[in-house]
Amino acid sequence: AVVSTQSTGNGTVSAVFYEEGMQRVGLIGRKLGETRTFLRTGEAKKSTMIEIPTNHVLECSQSLNTRVLGGKGVKIRLGAFDQTDLMEVPLTKQKEFMSLGLVPQRAEYFFLTSPELALPVHFQLDISHFLVGQFVDITAQSVPRGFQGVIRRHGYKGMAKNLPGKTHRRPGSVSTQGLQRILRGKKMPGKMGDSRSTTYNHHVLSVDYGKGL
DSSP: OOOEEEEOOSOEEEEEEOTTTTOOOOOEEEEEEEEEOOOOTTTTEEEEEEEEOOOOEEEEOOOOSSSSGTTTTTEEEEEEOOOOGGGSSHHHHHHHHHHHHOOOEEEEEEEEEEEOOOTTTOOEEEEEGTTTTEEEEEEEEEEOOOEHHHHHOOOOOOOOTTTTTGGGGGGOSSOOOOTOOOOOOOOOEEEEESSSSEEEEEOOOOOOOOTTT
Protein backbone atom coordinates (compact mmCIF):
# COMPACT_ATOMS: atom_id res chain seq x y z
CA ALA A 1 0.00 0.00 0.00
CA VAL A 2 1.16 3.55 -0.76
CA VAL A 3 0.49 6.33 1.72
CA SER A 4 -1.19 9.43 0.29
CA THR A 5 -1.62 12.68 2.26
CA GLN A 6 -4.66 14.88 2.07
CA SER A 7 -6.06 17.87 3.93
CA THR A 8 -8.89 17.57 6.42
CA GLY A 9 -10.10 21.15 5.86
CA ASN A 10 -9.05 22.55 9.25
CA GLY A 11 -5.39 23.06 8.43
CA THR A 12 -4.21 19.58 9.39
CA VAL A 13 -3.07 16.79 7.09
CA SER A 14 -4.06 13.16 7.47
CA ALA A 15 -2.53 10.04 5.92
CA VAL A 16 -4.63 7.73 3.77
CA PHE A 17 -3.46 4.25 2.81
CA TYR A 18 -3.78 3.77 -0.93
CA GLU A 19 -4.94 0.22 -1.61
CA GLU A 20 -5.30 -1.69 -4.85
CA GLY A 21 -8.54 -0.85 -6.62
CA MET A 22 -8.69 2.75 -5.41
CA GLN A 23 -8.65 5.55 -7.96
CA ARG A 24 -6.98 8.82 -7.02
CA VAL A 25 -7.11 12.22 -8.64
CA GLY A 26 -4.83 13.09 -11.56
CA LEU A 27 -3.13 16.35 -12.49
CA ILE A 28 -3.34 18.90 -15.31
CA GLY A 29 -0.12 19.47 -17.24
CA ARG A 30 1.30 20.76 -20.52
CA LYS A 31 3.59 18.96 -22.94
CA LEU A 32 6.86 20.82 -23.54
CA GLY A 33 8.54 18.44 -25.96
CA GLU A 34 10.45 15.19 -26.25
CA THR A 35 13.92 14.38 -24.99
CA ARG A 36 16.16 11.50 -23.93
CA THR A 37 16.43 10.32 -20.34
CA PHE A 38 19.51 8.41 -19.25
CA LEU A 39 18.93 5.75 -16.61
CA ARG A 40 21.43 4.76 -13.96
CA THR A 41 22.42 1.79 -16.08
CA GLY A 42 23.47 4.15 -18.88
CA GLU A 43 20.53 3.22 -21.09
CA ALA A 44 18.93 6.11 -23.00
CA LYS A 45 15.16 6.12 -23.35
CA LYS A 46 12.94 8.38 -25.40
CA SER A 47 10.72 10.38 -23.05
CA THR A 48 8.18 13.20 -23.07
CA MET A 49 8.68 16.27 -20.89
CA ILE A 50 5.50 17.51 -19.19
CA GLU A 51 5.18 20.66 -17.12
CA ILE A 52 2.82 20.31 -14.14
CA PRO A 53 2.06 23.54 -12.26
CA THR A 54 0.18 23.85 -8.99
CA ASN A 55 -3.30 22.36 -9.36
CA HIS A 56 -6.12 23.82 -7.28
CA VAL A 57 -9.19 21.86 -6.20
CA LEU A 58 -12.16 23.96 -7.32
CA GLU A 59 -15.04 21.58 -6.64
CA CYS A 60 -15.70 18.26 -4.98
CA SER A 61 -19.10 16.63 -5.44
CA GLN A 62 -20.75 13.22 -5.62
CA SER A 63 -20.54 11.61 -9.06
CA LEU A 64 -23.76 10.64 -10.83
CA ASN A 65 -22.00 7.90 -12.84
CA THR A 66 -23.26 4.60 -11.45
CA ARG A 67 -21.12 2.43 -13.73
CA VAL A 68 -17.75 3.44 -12.25
CA LEU A 69 -16.50 2.72 -8.70
CA GLY A 70 -19.79 1.13 -7.77
CA GLY A 71 -21.68 4.40 -8.07
CA LYS A 72 -19.82 5.84 -5.04
CA GLY A 73 -17.22 7.88 -6.93
CA VAL A 74 -16.40 11.49 -6.14
CA LYS A 75 -16.02 14.06 -8.92
CA ILE A 76 -13.18 16.54 -8.37
CA ARG A 77 -12.66 19.60 -10.57
CA LEU A 78 -9.10 20.89 -10.82
CA GLY A 79 -7.77 24.13 -12.25
CA ALA A 80 -4.26 25.01 -13.41
CA PHE A 81 -2.29 27.69 -15.30
CA ASP A 82 -3.25 31.20 -14.13
CA GLN A 83 -5.13 33.29 -16.67
CA THR A 84 -3.20 36.49 -17.38
CA ASP A 85 -5.78 38.25 -19.56
CA LEU A 86 -8.99 38.71 -17.60
CA MET A 87 -10.75 40.04 -20.71
CA GLU A 88 -10.92 36.45 -21.97
CA VAL A 89 -12.66 35.21 -18.80
CA PRO A 90 -16.48 35.47 -18.60
CA LEU A 91 -17.86 37.55 -15.76
CA THR A 92 -19.52 34.52 -14.16
CA LYS A 93 -16.18 32.69 -14.07
CA GLN A 94 -14.47 35.75 -12.56
CA LYS A 95 -17.04 35.84 -9.75
CA GLU A 96 -16.63 32.11 -9.13
CA PHE A 97 -12.85 32.34 -8.76
CA MET A 98 -13.17 35.53 -6.73
CA SER A 99 -15.33 33.68 -4.21
CA LEU A 100 -12.64 30.97 -4.03
CA GLY A 101 -9.88 33.55 -3.60
CA LEU A 102 -8.00 32.34 -6.69
CA VAL A 103 -6.83 33.76 -9.99
CA PRO A 104 -8.95 32.49 -12.91
CA GLN A 105 -7.48 29.27 -14.31
CA ARG A 106 -7.03 28.60 -18.01
CA ALA A 107 -7.35 24.80 -17.79
CA GLU A 108 -10.04 22.91 -15.89
CA TYR A 109 -10.72 19.19 -15.80
CA PHE A 110 -12.86 16.73 -13.87
CA PHE A 111 -11.39 13.60 -12.27
CA LEU A 112 -13.35 10.68 -10.85
CA THR A 113 -11.82 9.37 -7.62
CA SER A 114 -12.63 6.95 -4.83
CA PRO A 115 -14.50 8.43 -1.86
CA GLU A 116 -11.60 7.53 0.49
CA LEU A 117 -9.24 9.74 -1.57
CA ALA A 118 -11.54 12.77 -1.95
CA LEU A 119 -9.92 16.20 -1.52
CA PRO A 120 -11.48 19.38 -0.10
CA VAL A 121 -11.83 22.65 -1.96
CA HIS A 122 -8.72 24.94 -1.91
CA PHE A 123 -6.41 21.92 -1.63
CA GLN A 124 -3.28 22.24 -3.78
CA LEU A 125 -1.46 19.51 -5.70
CA ASP A 126 1.90 19.68 -7.45
CA ILE A 127 4.47 17.46 -9.14
CA SER A 128 5.12 15.61 -5.85
CA HIS A 129 1.84 13.79 -6.55
CA PHE A 130 3.87 11.42 -8.77
CA LEU A 131 6.89 9.30 -7.94
CA VAL A 132 9.60 7.80 -10.12
CA GLY A 133 8.66 4.29 -11.19
CA GLN A 134 4.91 4.82 -11.29
CA PHE A 135 2.77 4.11 -14.35
CA VAL A 136 0.29 6.79 -15.41
CA ASP A 137 -2.40 7.23 -18.05
CA ILE A 138 -2.33 10.43 -20.14
CA THR A 139 -5.32 12.02 -21.87
CA ALA A 140 -4.81 14.89 -24.32
CA GLN A 141 -5.91 16.38 -27.62
CA SER A 142 -4.14 14.69 -30.53
CA VAL A 143 -2.26 16.68 -33.17
CA PRO A 144 -4.55 17.77 -36.05
CA ARG A 145 -3.45 16.22 -39.36
CA GLY A 146 -6.21 17.51 -41.61
CA PHE A 147 -7.82 15.39 -44.35
CA GLN A 148 -5.72 12.28 -44.93
CA GLY A 149 -5.94 9.16 -47.08
CA VAL A 150 -6.23 5.58 -45.93
CA ILE A 151 -2.47 4.90 -46.01
CA ARG A 152 -1.62 7.56 -43.46
CA ARG A 153 -4.89 7.47 -41.52
CA HIS A 154 -5.35 3.70 -41.20
CA GLY A 155 -1.95 2.29 -42.17
CA TYR A 156 -2.98 0.64 -45.44
CA LYS A 157 -0.13 -1.07 -47.27
CA GLY A 158 -1.15 0.24 -50.68
CA MET A 159 -1.15 -1.37 -54.09
CA ALA A 160 1.59 -2.02 -56.63
CA LYS A 161 3.74 1.02 -57.43
CA ASN A 162 3.72 0.31 -61.19
CA LEU A 163 0.01 1.14 -61.53
CA PRO A 164 -0.85 4.29 -63.49
CA GLY A 165 -1.67 7.51 -61.66
CA LYS A 166 -2.05 7.38 -57.88
CA THR A 167 -3.98 4.12 -57.81
CA HIS A 168 -1.39 2.65 -55.45
CA ARG A 169 -2.60 4.99 -52.66
CA ARG A 170 -6.33 4.46 -53.10
CA PRO A 171 -8.44 2.32 -50.72
CA GLY A 172 -9.62 -0.07 -53.43
CA SER A 173 -13.01 -1.77 -53.24
CA VAL A 174 -15.18 -0.56 -50.37
CA SER A 175 -18.16 -2.89 -50.81
CA THR A 176 -19.50 -5.82 -52.83
CA GLN A 177 -21.86 -5.95 -55.79
CA GLY A 178 -24.50 -7.84 -53.83
CA LEU A 179 -24.41 -5.56 -50.79
CA GLN A 180 -24.49 -2.31 -52.80
CA ARG A 181 -23.80 -0.10 -49.80
CA ILE A 182 -20.94 0.83 -47.50
CA LEU A 183 -21.03 -0.67 -44.02
CA ARG A 184 -20.83 1.62 -41.01
CA GLY A 185 -17.30 1.90 -39.64
CA LYS A 186 -15.56 1.19 -42.96
CA LYS A 187 -12.03 2.65 -42.96
CA MET A 188 -12.14 5.54 -45.41
CA PRO A 189 -10.23 8.77 -46.05
CA GLY A 190 -11.23 11.61 -43.76
CA LYS A 191 -10.25 13.96 -40.96
CA MET A 192 -7.34 12.72 -38.87
CA GLY A 193 -6.32 13.86 -35.40
CA ASP A 194 -7.64 16.77 -33.31
CA SER A 195 -9.57 14.37 -31.05
CA ARG A 196 -9.31 13.36 -27.42
CA SER A 197 -6.91 10.46 -27.11
CA THR A 198 -5.79 8.41 -24.09
CA THR A 199 -2.59 6.39 -23.84
CA TYR A 200 -1.97 4.00 -20.97
CA ASN A 201 0.87 2.78 -18.75
CA HIS A 202 3.46 5.51 -19.25
CA HIS A 203 6.50 4.95 -17.04
CA VAL A 204 7.63 7.92 -14.93
CA LEU A 205 11.40 7.96 -15.53
CA SER A 206 12.41 11.10 -13.61
CA VAL A 207 10.83 13.99 -11.71
CA ASP A 208 12.28 17.49 -11.23
CA TYR A 209 10.49 18.81 -8.15
CA GLY A 210 12.19 22.21 -8.36
CA LYS A 211 11.03 23.02 -11.91
CA GLY A 212 7.79 21.03 -11.83
CA LEU A 213 8.75 18.72 -14.72
